[in-house]
Amino acid sequence: MHIGVLTGGGDCPGLNAVIRAVTASLINDAGARVTGIERGFLGLIERKSRPLDLASVAGIVNLGGTILGTHNRADPFHYFGAGGADMSSQVIAYIRELGIDALVAIGGDGTMAIAHRIASLGVPVVGVPKTIDNDLMHTERSFGFDSAVAVVAEAIGRLETTASSHGRVMIVETMGRYAGWIALEAGLAGGADVILIPEIPYDVEAIAALCRKRETAPGYTIICVAEGARPAGGQLTVAALLADSPDPVRLGGVGHVLREKLQPQLTSEVRTTLLGHVQRGGSPTAFDRVLATRFGHYAAQRVARGEFGGMVALQAAQCTSVPLEMVAGKTRTVPLDHPLLDAARALGVSLGH
Known part of the structure; x- marks a missing residue:
């Protein structure tokens, strides 16, 4: 054989x-x-x-x-x-x-x-x-998923220390394409205050209101956003179109778009970290x-x-x-009745609306 x-x-x-x-x-x-x-x-x-x-x-x-x-x-x-x-x-x-x-x-x-x-x-x-x-x-x-979640969760923890020190809103953008699994599990594991996934369109005004509330106490906000997340009534954020690729749409940049929308509405400084291929690397x-x-x-x-x-x-x-x-050519997304979404809401984590 x-x-x-x-x-x-x-x-x-x-x-x-x-x-x-x-x-x-x-x-x-x-x-x-x-x-x-x-x-x-x-x-x-x-x-x-x-x-x-x-x-x-x-x-x-x-x-x-x-x-x-x-x-x-x-x-x-x-x-x-x-x-x-x-x-x-x-x-x-x-x-x-x-x-x-x-x-x-x-x-x-x-x-x-x-x-x-x-x-x-x-x-x-x-x-x-x-x-x-x-x-x-x-x-x-x-x-590969567990390893990526571990990387993102650690990054959130590291960013929380600088967010609390400076009183900032920190946005962490994860991979995930059209599914929110990485952002959801890593956001929960890292203690994010807001988790935005493709399956649930977000409301910028609702996120801004939460960030303003947190400017008083505890003084900072951590937002974990999946690259495929989009605002209600809005479009995906596309980084590039690849005509010669089996997956011609390359997502990325939603964290920067969200920062531009939030910053005018907040006193706190808003920063975005795009983790990118760091999530794929390492042991x-x-x-x-x-x-x-x-x-x-x-x-x-x-x-x-x-x-x-x-x-x-x-x-x-x-x-x-x-x-x-x-399996071929299909995508498994986060079900809207998934227990982790219920857990996030019970913990007071905003899902963007």
Whole structure:
């Protein structure tokens, strides 16, 4: 048995733990040969791969990023390097040339969408869910999310000390795309006073009124805002449009827009911190290392059993599998009746209205 492994989309903590678990499990339990595809699907297009053995994955469980590299715009069905041409036939030919029997694709919704299309061309595929945004359908958790939440929560704590010292309003902008999971969990963990998520449009006047009230006591306000948050009746804040990307809309900058709206209405100085890719970097938390290891081992088990066409998922705290077509190109947002929203309101945290 010869298995290919790739990491697609954005990097995040925990990818190396999956690579390690998939590789070691397949070698030790199934006697398989494993090949790493470099830089995600780009490696299949540009014919770049290398063998993976036990030595090559030793000591990587605690490393951030991915030893295989990744790429978030390399869609074989619409390749940016060839004017948007369909390179899928060349990709399939390279897979056959390598003698790969099945592919383990580790990534987010875009990676799962591509993996599903490749599977439809006859390549057996198992998907593993990766995203700091925690927005993949039918899985309670994706690895990388816990690490990102830890980074944001720590940043909020650090910003609170300077906010209280200067009597400021501090806005912290998180990633998350169209889902508010990072902002919601990190905001609660960090003790934010206002949490703004895409699922609940916010009212600038209501936020300003809260900040004015807090100018007297305790004298400062912490606002955690997801990059996909928008004002009621308003639009998303778009940082860039990428015509050659599977995800052509790049969000970002809502924190600065909010600061410009709030500052004229407040006596306190308003500052914005855009955390950006700091949320993706560094070592994974212990939780993410364990989750990534569980996912990688379960993916290897499915490969060994010949069970393909699905993505590993966490449901009721147990590993299972869901069909790729149920995940591909879909987004799991925060339900409006989620218990964490109820908890936030009970704690007196404003959700922007």
